Amino acid sequence: MARDSVVLRVDAVAKSFGALAALAGVSLTVRRSEVFAVIGPNGAGKSTLFNVVSGLHAPSAGRVVFEGADITGLPPEVINRRGLAKTFQITNIFPEISVFENVRVARQSRAAVSGRLGSLWSLPDVERPVMELLEAFGLDERRHQQAQHLSHGEQRYLEICLALATEPTLLLLDEPTAGMTPGETKEATALIRRIAQARGLTVLLIEHDMSVVMGISDRIAVLHFGQKIAEGPPEAIRSDPRVIDAYLGGADD
Amino acid sequence: MSSARSWPALVVLAALAALPLTPFMTKYYMLLGFDALLFGAVAMSLDLLMGYTGLVSFGHAAFFGLGAYATAVLLERGVLSLWLGLGFAVLVVGLYALIVAYFATTRRGIYFALLTLVFAEVVYTFFRYTQTFGGSDGIQGLPAPYLWPGLAIDTPARNYYLILAYLALAYAACRVLVGSHFGRVLVAIRENEDRARFLGYNVQRYKMGVCVISALLTGLGGALYPGRAAYATPDLMLWTVSGELIIMVMIGGLGTLVGPVIGGAFFIILQEKVSSYVDWYFIVIGLVLIAIVLFMPRGLFGLRRLLTLRPWRATA
Secondary structure, three states: OOOOOEEEEEEEEEEEEOOEEEEEEEEEEEEOOOEEEEEOOOOOOHHHHHHHHHOOOOOOEEEEEEOOEEOOOOOHHHHHHOOEEEOOOOOOOOOOOEHHHHHHHHHHHHOOOOOOHHHHOOOOOOHHHHHHHHHHOOOHHHOOOEHHHOOHHHHHHHHHHHHHHOOOOEEEEEOOOOOOOHHHHHHHHHHHHHHHHHHOOEEEEEEOOHHHHHHHOOEEEEEEOOEEEEEEOHHHHHHOHHHHHHHHOHHHO | OOHHHHHHHHHHHHHHHHHHHOOOOOHHHHHHHHHHHHHHHHHHHHHHHHHHHOOOOOOHHHHHHHHHHHHHHHHHOOOOEHHHHHHHHHHHHHHHHHHHHHHHOOOOHHHHHHHHHHHHHHHHHHHHHOHHHOHHHOEOOOOOOEEEOOEEOOOHHHHHHHHHHHHHHHHHHHHHHHOOHHHHHHHHHHHHHHHHHHOOOOHHHHHHHHHHHHHHHHHHHHHHHHHHHOOEOHHHHOHHHHHHHHHHHHHHOOOOOHHHHHHHHHHHHHHHHHHOOOOOHHHHHHHHHHHHHHHOOOOHHHHHHHHHOOOOOOOO
């Protein structure tokens, strides 16, 4: 096999903020082309895990290996250029420029001229890939609108477009359906699954809503108080007593 | 820059070039025109930072003053070639800007502004108290530079055309820059620099780049100043000058390039006209500026919408 079947390996990663141990030795392995979900109640350490993997925080201990290379503690822009893109739980877009310009600035990051002297006077033509992305998410009609004027659901889609525009091999989605209605959630989940398959993407997904991940994930890991308490296919997770316990709050005592 | 979109700029340029042919343009107005266009161009350079990248530099006067001292030092020693002066200014201002940009861009917001201010104050103090450069008097009584031997920039009209050429070239450079790959990243940084990092952009490198470019354009403007004034003094680097540049950008219209040119020219002409009548001219200017900021949030250039009746298009 030309490429390793393991895309991401998180190895005993710990992260403390002062006395608070947000992550206490979490390990997981994400295989190529799978949709891997990390679930857990609020405050379980899911977002911290993402922040460590994507480079926002350096871990207090442990290693993150992406495509066979150690990326522990590298800054976000370097990790992104290696092919790992992240969306944000709280919509994080460029509010006062157009939808098209939002995706353009993301897509041109991968243009040949990016980072070279020529980028001072030339503008790479990325209109086609940008429009393809916008069409896939039904945002093409809205491309001239300022991003801040999109509806919440549309902004969530734009958020994913920005990440996809950097042509990642691994896509990290932090609660992609946060704030969506049940109908929108269903539609969004199906769309994410479809696009991941079409692009051969590996997806690592965070959710606190169990029903969202059951339908689209190949494997699920459950975090609770900074520790992984279970991992397996959706059916196994659904009936795991430790998971049910954690979600019902029984683990407090 | 497409030719269809650049024609208004060319018309304005032609009008400015024709201005000295009118009987109204005395030597006094020629020099006032020089100052207006010079500070317009410098404010436009600052707009690259303020309007496009969202960085407020409170130390641009130091880039201007260093450029002025660079040519002044050479003129004083009999090196009269303008090109050598400009080259030396690029070297000096570029080096200083690299240092300032390296440190200032490690911080954001008010801390960035504060660092640029502190660096500028250090430079001001150095020239103010170093006798080699004339201390508080600066370098006075300088000869005029020449474009080539035999063509000295020694009349108000020649100075006026020189500064007009500088403004035109600086504007073209800025226009190309903000339309480029680099320019789009600057806007993304202004909008949301954290997200720009997660799209693979080394934000600090982009900020340093635009700081140095803005500083160089400002320094080149400063380098042309001794040819008109025959001096360079530390007062050119005073923090109040940096503050005035910020005001020029604000009243002209952030993130428009043309706006700050208008703002700079407007400020200089207003200051000159009011101060010739009253000593407390800054009160009058201040009231005008407050009115502009309160009632024209897009600045003077925002008024163009009244003329064209076109809807506002977002800068992007």
